Amino acid sequence: MQHALSLIVGLPLVGFLLNGLIGHRLGKRFVSVVGCGLPVLAFLVVVKCLLDLEQGGAPLVETAYTWALIGGRAFEIAFYFDRLTAVMALIVTGVGSLIHIYSIGYMKEDASYARYFAYLNLFLFFMLMLVLGKSLLVLFVGWEGVGLASYLLIGFWFEDPDKARAGKKAFITNRIGDTGFLLGMFVLYQAFGTLDMVTINGAFSSGAAPAVSASLVGILLFIGACGKSAQIPLHVWLPDAMAGPTPVSALIHAATMVTAGVYLVARLSGIYLHAPEASAVVATVGVTTAFFAATVAIAQTDIKKVLAYSTISQLGFMFVALGVGAYGVAIFHLYTHAFFKACLFLAAGSVIHALGGEQDIRKMGGLARRIPITFVTFAVATAAIAGIPPLAGFFSKDEVLWFAFASTRGGSTLLYVAAAGTALLTSFYMFRLLWLTFFGASRMSAETEHHVHESPPSMTGVLIVLAVLSAVSGFLALPHYLEPLLPVPQALPQLEHLETPLVLVSVALSLLGLIGAAFLFGSAHRADPMPHALQGLHRLLSGKYYVDEAYDRLIARPLYWISERVFLRLGDQRILDGSLNGIAALGQRTAGVLGRVQNGSLHLYALFVVVGVIASLAWSWRHG
Amino acid sequence: MLIAVSMALFALGLLGVIVRRNVLIMLMCMELMLNGVSLSLVAFAQQMASVSGAVLVFLIFVVATAEIAIAIPIVLLLVRHKHAMDLDAYADLKG
Numbered sequence: 001m002q003h004a005l006s007l008i009v010g011l012p013l014v015g016f017l018l019n020g021l022i023g024h025r026l027g028k029r030f031v032s033v034v035g036c037g038l039p040v041l042a043f044l045v046v047v048k049c050l051l052d053l054e055q056g057g058a059p060l061v062e063t064a065y066t067w068a069l070i071g072g073r074a075f076e077i078a079f080y081f082d083r084l085t086a087v088m089a090l091i092v093t094g095v096g097s098l099i100h101i102y103s104i105g106y107m108k109e110d111a112s113y114a115r116y117f118a119y120l121n122l123f124l125f126f127m128l129m130l131v132l133g134k135s136l137l138v139l140f141v142g143w144e145g146v147g148l149a150s151y152l153l154i155g156f157w158f159e160d161p162d163k164a165r166a167g168k169k170a171f172i173t174n175r176i177g178d179t180g181f182l183l184g185m186f187v188l189y190q191a192f193g194t195l196d197m198v199t200i201n202g203a204f205s206s207g208a209a210p211a212v213s214a215s216l217v218g219i220l221l222f223i224g225a226c227g228k229s230a231q232i233p234l235h236v237w238l239p240d241a242m243a244g245p246t247p248v249s250a251l252i253h254a255a256t257m258v259t260a261g262v263y264l265v266a267r268l269s270g271i272y273l274h275a276p277e278a279s280a281v282v283a284t285v286g287v288t289t290a291f292f293a294a295t296v297a298i299a300q301t302d303i304k305k306v307l308a309y310s311t312i313s314q315l316g317f318m319f320v321a322l323g324v325g326a327y328g329v330a331i332f333h334l335y336t337h338a339f340f341k342a343c344l345f346l347a348a349g350s351v352i353h354a355l356g357g358e359q360d361i362r363k364m365g366g367l368a369r370r371i372p373i374t375f376v377t378f379a380v381a382t383a384a385i386a387g388i389p390p391l392a393g394f395f396s397k398d399e400v401l402w403f404a405f406a407s408t409r410g411g412s413t414l415l416y417v418a419a420a421g422t423a424l425l426t427s428f429y430m431f432r433l434l435w436l437t438f439f440g441a442s443r444m445s446a447e448t449e450h451h452v453h454e455s456p457p458s459m460t461g462v463l464i465v466l467a468v469l470s471a472v473s474g475f476l477a478l479p480h481y482l483e484p485l486l487p488v489p490q491a492l493p494q495l496e497h498l499e500t501p502l503v504l505v506s507v508a509l510s511l512l513g514l515i516g517a518a519f520l521f522g523s524a525h526r527a528d529p530m531p532h533a534l535q536g537l538h539r540l541l542s543g544k545y546y547v548d549e550a551y552d553r554l555i556a557r558p559l560y561w562i563s564e565r566v567f568l569r570l571g572d573q574r575i576l577d578g579s580l581n582g583i584a585a586l587g588q589r590t591a592g593v594l595g596r597v598q599n600g601s602l603h604l605y606a607l608f609v610v611v612g613v614i615a616s617l618a619w620s621w622r623h624g
Numbered sequence: 625m626l627i628a629v630s631m632a633l634f635a636l637g638l639l640g641v642i643v644r645r646n647v648l649i650m651l652m653c654m655e656l657m658l659n660g661v662s663l664s665l666v667a668f669a670q671q672m673a674s675v676s677g678a679v680l681v682f683l684i685f686v687v688a689t690a691e692i693a694i695a696i697p698i699v700l701l702l703v704r705h706k707h708a709m710d711l712d713a714y715a716d717l718k719g
Contacts, residue, residue, distance in 0.1 A: 224630055548699050600715030600716060601711075603641075610642065
């Protein structure tokens with residue numbers, strides 16, 4: 001089939017145009033069919049392309065359009081489809097389609113139903129462009145596009161100023177990261193004269209001394225990845241992004257868009273393989289983010305905020321894997337994470353739906369029997385993310401931990417301890433969430449309790465599919481499948497005998513988290529006052545380490561001060577307005593002086609005329 | 625000789641326009657200036673042995689008559705309005 005790759009990207013765009021332009025006139029049925037049908041079609045085309053790929057062996061390449069031709073260098077909108085693209089595209093279209101279907105039930109009552117599906121399709125279009133792009137330029141267009149779609153969807157209910165502000169925050173934080181990305185692209189283009197990713201990877205791996213420092217490029221691109229994938233210090237937008245509708249949080253801020261940074265680093269693994277310093281930075285930032293986000297997640301009380309911090313933490317895990325050279329493992333964790341985190345978010349959406357908009361877990365409890373399907377799916381996904389075998393998260397997380405410990409490309413005991421500690425915390429806060437939401441006595445108001453109901457089949461069906469995928473997807477040996485593209489690093493030989501014991505350790509850690517959460521939150525003593533020593537810590541954690549406040553003090557307020565004092569009052573009001581007003585005042589004053597001559601006395605006028613005539617005569621006499 | 629007379633007439637008229645306050649006298653002084661110019665035209669025409677200067681003088685007479693025919697009624701109306709012949713009384717007519 002010709003143009004299959006363009007078709008994959010184009011289908012959601014058609015959906016966006018149809019729903020965006022005429023959707024609101026044609027009714028919800030039309031919008032649902034277009035909005036969900038086209039992503040499903042795109043998924044089928046991806047499957048078809050995957051079959052072609054496996055048959056042919058060579059990556060599919062397709063040039064859709066030549067954008068610009070500058071001095072013999074062509075900027076093309078070209079698509080590229082290899083195994084890595086296939087995995088990403090399957091996740092994006094597969095999970096994306098499921099979330100579209102879920103949205104039918106979730107957004108049923110919303111007045112802007114067509115706008116919602118239009119944005120969601122727009123997001124898929126840009127995300128597929130990002131994933132399928134052959135050159136960094138096309139990837140960057142998709143990268144910016146998903147940022148735009150994310151902004152539109154976070155601020156979907158823009159009547160609420162808080163939500164509109166969250167959208168702006170996400171967009172601006174991403175722009176900061178994009179600066180690094182753009183600089184990286186400039187450096188690469190200057191060095192190689194191309195942005196084609198296969199060529200760039202090849203140029204670094206060819207053995208010849210590369211024209212540019214791999215670490216510099218690696219770090220610049222990683223800044224971009226930090227912004228998109230919410231790593232410290234650019235993580236602050238993701239928790240606020242939960243202001244959007246819950247399916248959006250599941251699709252964009254858990255399963256797909258935020259993993260774009262991971263995809264970028266994996267796709268450009270050729271650079272990072274030759275940049276040990278940049279890889280060390282990636283691993284350090286990853287593990288720091290993973291650990292701190294996990295500690296914050298412990299103290300959050302908003303069901304979506306817990307999941308948001310959990311997402312940041314899991315993304316940190318992926319970056320740890322990338323930093324130690326285990327690119328395939330990072331993609332493996334990305335893939336399992338997409339299923340269980342989407343499932344968790346959608347189940348949380350189902351809980352919120354059942355409680356009529358309540359998101360505070362302190363006002364939940366005892367929901368297990370009231371909404372059983374949601375409960376079971378949520379529990380499966382929780383166990384998956386906590387790493388209970390044999391669910392998906394266990395396999396991917398265990399591999400991440402193993403390579404963090406034993407990789408010859410930067411694995412270390414310290415990295416392992418921090419990552420393992422994070423795994424313990426992950427298990428703890430996830431089961432805390434499970435317990436507070438579904439077990440124990442109900443803490444809902446009577447009014448809310450009366451209305452609790454299980455979600456419609458379009459929502460629970462999706463939940464069941466995702467829960468099954470969260471359970472079984474770990475059995476697919478993805479790192480092995482991707483090995484021709486993304487080599488798996490060697491383990492240090494003297495550590496190899498520890499592989500099996502470490503598996504047991506990670507199982508023990510997740511069970512420990514489960515037991516700890518059950519012990520603390522499962523019994524009726526939960527309301528006991530916290531030990532005094534822990535109260536300060538708890539305040540610090542529930543305040544999210546006051547990062548937002550620190551940014552406000554250190555960056556936002558000085559900027560505001562400079563804008564107000566220097567640019568507005570001094571620059572704009574004094575210099576610009578001042579000079580203009582000064583010129584006007586000068587003209588006015590001169591006119592005032594000269595105007596006095598016109599006093600109505602005809603004699604004076606005549607005198608002036610005579611003086612003028614005599615003067616000009618005299619002048620012409622002298623110079624004639 | 626005639627040129628000198630015409631220049632004297634013109635200068636006298638100009639001086640009158642500048643220094644006198646009475647509107648009618650100013651008008652008369654203006655006529656004086658005009659006549660000075662006409663005289664010079666005739667004198668030059670005679671010197672050059674050309675009639676066009678003399679013809680132009682007739683044209684000036686016609687225009688001067690028309691001008692005075694409008695100027696005198698304006699002066700009359702103004703005087704009727706303010707009962708003053710002094711031009712400074714009308715300084716408020718400026719724009």
